[in-house]
Amino acid sequence: MREFLKTKGYKMTPQRELVFRSFFELGEHVSVDELFDRVRQIDKAVGYSTVWRNLKLICEVGLAREVNVGDGVTRYDRVTRKPHGHFYCVSCKSLLEFDLNEIAGRLAKVATAEKFETESFKVEIEGVCKSCRDKENRKTKRSLSESPGVSKAKLSKKR
Numbered sequence: 353m354r355e356f357l358k359t360k361g362y363k364m365t366p367q368r369e370l371v372f373r374s375f376f377e378l379g380e381h382v383s384v385d386e387l388f389d390r391v392r393q394i395d396k397a398v399g400y401s402t403v404w405r406n407l408k409l410i411c412e413v414g415l416a417r418e419v420n421v422g423d424g425v426t427r428y429d430r431v432t433r434k435p436h437g438h439f440y441c442v443s444c445k446s447l448l449e450f451d452l453n454e455i456a457g458r459l460a461k462v463a464t465a466e467k468f469e470t471e472s473f474k475v476e477i478e479g480v481c482k483s484c485r486d487k488e489n490r491k492t493k494r495s496l497s498e499s500p501g502v503s504k505a506k507l508s509k510k511r
């Protein structure tokens with residue numbers, strides 16, 4: 353990592369190393385706050401802006417990518433992981449992943465056909481996850497046995 357950063361023109365410092373290590377330990381869908389908490393468990397001297405700056409750096413050198421699902425919280429995924437899309441549950445705010453391998457090829461073909469050069473793409477689907485729907489179902493069953501389908505989640509594909 354030290355050598356890698358050097359080739360990008362950055363020096364590795366102890367605090368930077370801690371932020372990097374903490375991020376890669378968390379790995380998926382990391383928010384700045386989460387990363388900050390993690391770092392502070394090890395070193396209370398590291399400030400929020402240091403964590404923030406280094407997280408930006410991790411993205412800048414291409415090791416992480418932003419995940420934005422429109423709830424105002426930016427999360428970060430390390431890019432060495434396999435391509436995946438996200439299901440975002442609007443009810444419990446959880447992010448679930450699904451394999452993108454199968455449709456990634458098709459998306460690339462669409463882009464090529466349109467003479468568009470793809471650098472990256474993301475697939476994010478908003479809706480309600482199964483456990484939230486189950487909870488909702490149990491509630492409605494208890495109170496009202498009428499109106500089935502009330503909690504049928506509609507998946508909306510963004511972009």
Ligand SMILES: [Zn+2]
Nearest residue numbers: 380381429449
């Ligand atoms: Zn992810």
Ligand SMILES: [Zn+2]
Nearest residue numbers: 441444481484
């Ligand atoms: Zn949910």
